[in-house]
Amino acid sequence: MPRMKTLLLATAVASLTLAGQALAHAHLKSSTPAADSAVKESPAELDLTFTEGLSLKFSGVTVSGPDKKVVKTGNASLMDSDKTLMVPVSDKLAPGKYTVEWHALSTDGHKTNGAYSFTVAP
Template sequence: MKRLAVIAAAVLAATALSIAPASAHAALQSSNPAENAVLDAAPDEVTLTFNQNVQQNFATVTVVGSDQSQWAASEPVVDGSTVTVDLDGLGAAGGYTIGYRVVSADGHPITGSIPFQLTQASPAATTPPATNLDFTNRAEPQATQDTEDSSGFPIWIIAVVVVAVGASGVLFALRKRTH
């Protein structure tokens, strides 16, 4: 019986420590242009698709050329899990980076960047558009995507409870056997 109780406690502890969170944060599923895409012509817009809905209020999308010029021509539009920003062409051929910061439905910020290449200068725009986008009080996108996968509730609390219950079961089994 003692051996069975110890095995049961070990199985409970291993299970508790291996449980993945049930509700992970939003993550980028796809983008248009895609990461590292090589384009012959400038796209009309940038579209980011996430695996969950994101909040409209805190979406920020930038499109920056290798000369640090900003090319987003509108505020981001959020439709559920899709974020779109219009472009007014792009500039010279070269590297561009889409930077984004959105807030998932559970309140966690998700940031990232998507590089792509333009092989031919855009005939529509040779200088960045004169936009007056207000990104006040919004964080600048970071170079990598936030990959935190917790559900907001610390998993270690569940593990401690399971271990405590398992240890109590072992102690109860040992106590019952000695009486």
């Protein structure tokens, strides 16, 4: 009987652990420029900080401008224990609203994606 109890406990712990991992996807925690913010100058880079470490090869962003034109960005890199994706912006951004669509593969193998906007003030 005590053996059965141990087994049940081990199963309970195992399923809790799995549930915990399932929740640990890479969600966007913060960004620079921040979501829904207005910046005075064209940013030289975008920083996206996630809740989990990312796989660089399968993570990235597409930035589009007020005219829906895609903005040229440089090669992304990871910082901060692979949790921050840094994307250089090659073009000088004209005033207007920009949308950043991101996709990420976290080191636990889960894919996430999302989008946010920021405005370059005139």
